[in-house]
Amino acid sequence: MSQKPHLVVIGNGMAGCRAVEEVLARDANKFRVTIFGAEPRVNYNRIMLSPVLAGEKTFDDIVINDAAWYADNGIELVSGDPVVSIDRAGRTVTAKSGLSVGYDKLLIATGSDPFIIPVPGKDLPGVVTFRDLDDVDKMLDAAKGGGAAVVIGGGLLGLEAAHGLSLQGMKVTVIHLMPTLMERQLDEAAGWLLKTELERRGQTILTEADTAEIFGNNKVEGVRLKDETEIPASIVVMAVGIRPATALAREAGLEVNRGIVVDDHMITSDPDVLSVGECVEHGGMVYGLVAPLWEMCRSLADGLVGAENPYGGSVTSTKLKVSGIDVFSAGDFAGGEGCEDIVMRDATRGVYKRVIVKADKVIGAVLYGDTADGSWYFDLLKKGEDISDIRDALIFGQAFASGGGASANPTDAVAALSADAEICGCNGVSKGKVVACIEGGAHDLDAVRSTCKASASCGQCTGLVESLLALTLGDEFSGQRQNKPMCKCTSFTHEEVREHIRDMELKSIPQVMQEMSWSTPDGCSSCRPALNYYLLCQWPAEHKEDPQSRFVNERMHANIQKDGTYSVVPRMWGGVTTPNELRAIADAADKYGARMVKVTGGQRLDLFGIRKQDLPAIWADLNAAGMVSGHAYGKALRTVKTCVGSEWCRFGTQDSTGLGIKLEKMTWGSWMPHKFKIAVSGCPRNCAEATIKDFGVICVDSGYELHIGGNGGIHLRGTDLLCKVTSEAEAMEYCAAFIQLYREEARYLDRTAPWVERVGLDYVKSRVVEDGEGRKELARRFYHAQEFLQKDPWAERAAGAEAHIHQHIAEIRPFAVMGTK
Amino acid sequence: MDSAKWLDIGPVDQLPSLGARTLPVQGGKEIAIFHTANGEVYALINECPHKQGPLSEGIVHDTTVTCPLHSWRISLIDGHALGDDEGCVPVIPVKIDNGRIFIGRAEALQGQG
Numbered sequence: 001m002s003q004k005p006h007l008v009v010i011g012n013g014m015a016g017c018r019a020v021e022e023v024l025a026r027d028a029n030k031f032r033v034t035i036f037g038a039e040p041r042v043n044y045n046r047i048m049l050s051p052v053l054a055g056e057k058t059f060d061d062i063v064i065n066d067a068a069w070y071a072d073n074g075i076e077l078v079s080g081d082p083v084v085s086i087d088r089a090g091r092t093v094t095a096k097s098g099l100s101v102g103y104d105k106l107l108i109a110t111g112s113d114p115f116i117i118p119v120p121g122k123d124l125p126g127v128v129t130f131r132d133l134d135d136v137d138k139m140l141d142a143a144k145g146g147g148a149a150v151v152i153g154g155g156l157l158g159l160e161a162a163h164g165l166s167l168q169g170m171k172v173t174v175i176h177l178m179p180t181l182m183e184r185q186l187d188e189a190a191g192w193l194l195k196t197e198l199e200r201r202g203q204t205i206l207t208e209a210d211t212a213e214i215f216g217n218n219k220v221e222g223v224r225l226k227d228e229t230e231i232p233a234s235i236v237v238m239a240v241g242i243r244p245a246t247a248l249a250r251e252a253g254l255e256v257n258r259g260i261v262v263d264d265h266m267i268t269s270d271p272d273v274l275s276v277g278e279c280v281e282h283g284g285m286v287y288g289l290v291a292p293l294w295e296m297c298r299s300l301a302d303g304l305v306g307a308e309n310p311y312g313g314s315v316t317s318t319k320l321k322v323s324g325i326d327v328f329s330a331g332d333f334a335g336g337e338g339c340e341d342i343v344m345r346d347a348t349r350g351v352y353k354r355v356i357v358k359a360d361k362v363i364g365a366v367l368y369g370d371t372a373d374g375s376w377y378f379d380l381l382k383k384g385e386d387i388s389d390i391r392d393a394l395i396f397g398q399a400f401a402s403g404g405g406a407s408a409n410p411t412d413a414v415a416a417l418s419a420d421a422e423i424c425g426c427n428g429v430s431k432g433k434v435v436a437c438i439e440g441g442a443h444d445l446d447a448v449r450s451t452c453k454a455s456a457s458c459g460q461c462t463g464l465v466e467s468l469l470a471l472t473l474g475d476e477f478s479g480q481r482q483n484k485p486m487c488k489c490t491s492f493t494h495e496e497v498r499e500h501i502r503d504m505e506l507k508s509i510p511q512v513m514q515e516m517s518w519s520t521p522d523g524c525s526s527c528r529p530a531l532n533y534y535l536l537c538q539w540p541a542e543h544k545e546d547p548q549s550r551f552v553n554e555r556m557h558a559n560i561q562k563d564g565t566y567s568v569v570p571r572m573w574g575g576v577t578t579p580n581e582l583r584a585i586a587d588a589a590d591k592y593g594a595r596m597v598k599v600t601g602g603q604r605l606d607l608f609g610i611r612k613q614d615l616p617a618i619w620a621d622l623n624a625a626g627m628v629s630g631h632a633y634g635k636a637l638r639t640v641k642t643c644v645g646s647e648w649c650r651f652g653t654q655d656s657t658g659l660g661i662k663l664e665k666m667t668w669g670s671w672m673p674h675k676f677k678i679a680v681s682g683c684p685r686n687c688a689e690a691t692i693k694d695f696g697v698i699c700v701d702s703g704y705e706l707h708i709g710g711n712g713g714i715h716l717r718g719t720d721l722l723c724k725v726t727s728e729a730e731a732m733e734y735c736a737a738f739i740q741l742y743r744e745e746a747r748y749l750d751r752t753a754p755w756v757e758r759v760g761l762d763y764v765k766s767r768v769v770e771d772g773e774g775r776k777e778l779a780r781r782f783y784h785a786q787e788f789l790q791k792d793p794w795a796e797r798a799a800g801a802e803a804h805i806h807q808h809i810a811e812i813r814p815f816a817v818m819g820t821k
Numbered sequence: 822m823d824s825a826k827w828l829d830i831g832p833v834d835q836l837p838s839l840g841a842r843t844l845p846v847q848g849g850k851e852i853a854i855f856h857t858a859n860g861e862v863y864a865l866i867n868e869c870p871h872k873q874g875p876l877s878e879g880i881v882h883d884t885t886v887t888c889p890l891h892s893w894r895i896s897l898i899d900g901h902a903l904g905d906d907e908g909c910v911p912v913i914p915v916k917i918d919n920g921r922i923f924i925g926r927a928e929a930l931q932g933q934g
Contacts (some may be wrong), residue, residue: 178860179838188858210834243919258918278885333859337884337896337903522839522858525880525887525894548839551879558891564875807921809842809854810830812929 011109012037015277023300040080053164121214135573143168158239264310265303328374331364530748553633569632575603585626602639619794645682656682709756853877870908
């Protein structure tokens, strides 16, 4: 027996073997080495399991060290026999077979274990993880029968499993708990692009999907989600994450937090026990990537042969191909104070780039579709280089930004372009054409867009066009646009955004942001609600609400008050109520402690001081008495105020109350650019104050005068007379058409008054009065939208929808923590 | 987990993306727990420095929340008001471990009677 000290390695994976390689490279004769491996095979490259699953590589292709390597280096490999205990006092390890081996130095390289979500059915045959070759073999077996597969987890591992299984001919559904794929590596925009592309390739991707159970008789038959959706599958891959495999170390009494705690030379709390790889925690960090592992192994080996080389932690980047799509991320891409995002989107090429800069240094980058500059950004990040000189050109990549002093300034770079150079890829406009257009009189961006069409599509070249304007016009270029962009996140106006949504059939907020080159990753509190409205208005049947893009009142379906409580207003059709409704309102006010009950200006009752936890219950009570949401909180139809009209009033000319109720039944539930009020007065005395409403009706002996664009707010504005009609049916059709025109053409947060002033009364008349066919079309589109919007949001909440919105996540009481509710 | 320092307040999947949940502290100030698009979690005292609006009900974008009462923008990272507004709301340390949210015990209980 050799006198050399015995180095025993637990773990025959990438970290354990690499550490041994590093030690051998420094001093091949220092240790006698024994490696224990749980898998019955030699050391292979775990990262390459995906190509094996995809059928692009075989196991032999991914072996790192074959049997000859162990033999040549005198390493004893105990494979297929996992170590089950460590005796630090006796300095021995014992394997499952009973084999016990003494050590002088012990290296724990147990890596990590897949995380199994604790749902019913997780142990059924056919539920696999994606960690070793056995898992891959099981998946390949299942794929032979074709059929359907479910992958739980939309991270890198899950998506690779999904890709492999679909290449093997299976119909794959990915279930991901978070709203966007690979949220740890990609920001929302890139995650959305990835999802769209994978869907285009035939995978089904369900985000915000929570697994309730895996079901089947003696084997997997499918997955049931918490929303009751059932997805049939003959195999379920659990790829929700990994956690450090620390059980052995913990049982041996080593210091373990999230991982096994090691110092800068990978030594644990026991000086003779080292640890390396995914199972360790260094400086509070646990790594799940390969690059840090190589650095750890170098420090470990240097330490073992007595050389100083402390491991200082790793800055990691991820450069991956997911299903053949290039993605890259590095550093911190959460953004935050002092951080500036430089975003470039090229919808035509499917490229998204985002570089995060803080104090003139790159601190993070996310690249999708074109990752060529990933290593350059990563280099800038690691070195902490000052990028202020190349900042303006940074996003265009290394070739452009480092191409010499002159080209780092965008105006100079544009000046240096030839006249043939393409400025606008979407519309094929060259620099020469843009310059000619500017010289021909187009002296601002809007004029350039309308004449030569440059920057009129995706907007990506807006900066270039502005540089050309500055270059061509010199001091004459004011830089100001006639129509202001929607918000600081985009260079497009409200109208341009709506046109794009319609013409390019954009259906979701991230899609609009990508196609229209938004300069921020997830918009702001100004553009998100506007986009949500524009999408729901354009695509009433398909629109999926984004509650987080709603202002609080529309998210809570109640009005927030200064003390954080809410006020609740049930609808009272035309301002008419009944003793039963009043009793129910009085009971609700008592039961939920309303501190004030107030008659509103819109002829209904407002209950103040309701706590958000009580909202679903009070709504249920009001629903039970036949009342629905009054939308007193919404950019929506509010009230239809009426007077009593011909039924009671000695001056009344028509049934104003009845018409008001009909109008309210027709228009309630409709979302609009801003709040919208209607009133119907039974005679010109106008008791219902119809001439300061968005749409007002004044009944006269011969029919109905229709008024529009009134406002009783900050700027008092009397209505304009739109026209006079003779029947109730006409009054209602004109009302529907006017509302729809306002819904389709006003900017978000425009009341009708400023909108009518901007577009002109004549324009509204030309669309609603003079064009009979057009009016019918507008009204038809309104009725169509109402089919989807006339659902009482209170009833949905009272039945349990979005319950989390109304509940605390937990509660803290002194010296005790209550569980989640 | 050092339970003297950290309080487990529940699984991270109970936070809506780009949204927030509330955490009342008996005898103390309510805390708002925020979730950004990137999956980061932050916690602030649930009171805007301006007029004590419930920040938990604001719109979350990037690492900012816009107060629902008067649209002040507050940094989720350090609690400072952004732009031209001045003020600061206390930040509670948060960490995520094994899919659960932990907040700093001492900071959460601060100000409790």
